[in-house]
Amino acid sequence: MTDSRARTQPTAAAVLAYAESAIVEDDALLAARERAEELGAPAIAPSVGALLSLLARATDARAVVEVGTGAGVSGLWLLNGMSESGVLTTIDPESEYHRAARESFGGADVAPGRTRLINGTPRDVLPRLADDSYDLVFIDGPVINHPRFVTEAIRILRPGGIVVVHNATADGTVGDPESNDPVTVAAREAALIIADDDRLLPVLIPLGSGVLAAAKSRET
Numbered sequence: 001m002t003d004s005r006a007r008t009q010p011t012a013a014a015v016l017a018y019a020e021s022a023i024v025e026d027d028a029l030l031a032a033r034e035r036a037e038e039l040g041a042p043a044i045a046p047s048v049g050a051l052l053s054l055l056a057r058a059t060d061a062r063a064v065v066e067v068g069t070g071a072g073v074s075g076l077w078l079l080n081g082m083s084e085s086g087v088l089t090t091i092d093p094e095s096e097y098h099r100a101a102r103e104s105f106g107g108a109d110v111a112p113g114r115t116r117l118i119n120g121t122p123r124d125v126l127p128r129l130a131d132d133s134y135d136l137v138f139i140d141g142p143v144i145n146h147p148r149f150v151t152e153a154i155r156i157l158r159p160g161g162i163v164v165v166h167n168a169t170a171d172g173t174v175g176d177p178e179s180n181d182p183v184t185v186a187a188r189e190a191a192l193i194i195a196d197d198d199r200l201l202p203v204l205i206p207l208g209s210g211v212l213a214a215a216k217s218r219e220t
């Protein structure tokens with residue numbers, strides 16, 4: 001009989017490299033990624049995109065909010081998993097990025113009615129969104145603002161909805177007890193807001209720069 005505890009574990013780096021290489025992006029996504037690079041708006045890794053599609057599919061997402069549109073890479077992955085009639089509301093303060101995202105969505109033949117691009121700061125826009133209304137909220141803006149974004153995301157999520165925080169490790173510094181800069185502290189604060197909320201079931205997924213996802217209870 002094999003003792004599974006004695007098995008050699010692959011390194012985390014090997015698992016991650018495999019997770020990334022296993023995902024093939026289509027032409028529309030590759031074009032969006034190129035726009036993101038040209039503009040300097042760092043896009044999510046393909047493995048994180050696949051995770052977003054899966055979560056959107058699993059929640060049968062019809063109403064999704066994204067904080068940080070960039071050139072539309074994460075938006076396309078979300079739309080790929082959402083219900084055909086679903087609408088992605090995506091918020092970004094940079095109108096140039098929204099122009100690029102529109103091109104990216106057009107390149108993938110996404111019907112114009114399926115996206116609502118709001119040009120503004122999430123700090124101003126999120127408080128205007130209704131309570132308990134969204135299936136999934138994806139946060140990919142500056143980490144310093146994560147605590148505020150997470151608080152709003154929890155409020156607007158419907159029961160059973162999922163909040164997904166990208167770069168939850170603040171580029172890896174969050175686990176280092178010596179790191180106490182404001183961005184790292186903000187990432188820890190956002191994680192604590194989630195951990196302290198009894199309605200949420202969280203998990204940290206070590207893809208990209210760390211994805212913190214939490215499902216809101218169906219009974220609220």
Ligand SMILES: C[S@@+](CC[C@H](N)C(=O)[O-])C[C@H]1O[C@@H](n2cnc3c(N)ncnc32)[C@H](O)[C@@H]1O
Binds near residue numbers: 069
């Ligand atoms: C990492 S990029 C988003 C990339 C995009 N989610 C993707 O994967 O294609 C971060 C985005 O946050 C936006 N941003 C900048 N300042 C912001 C702020 N104060 N609040 C929210 N978003 C902001 C930037 O304009 C940029 O598009």
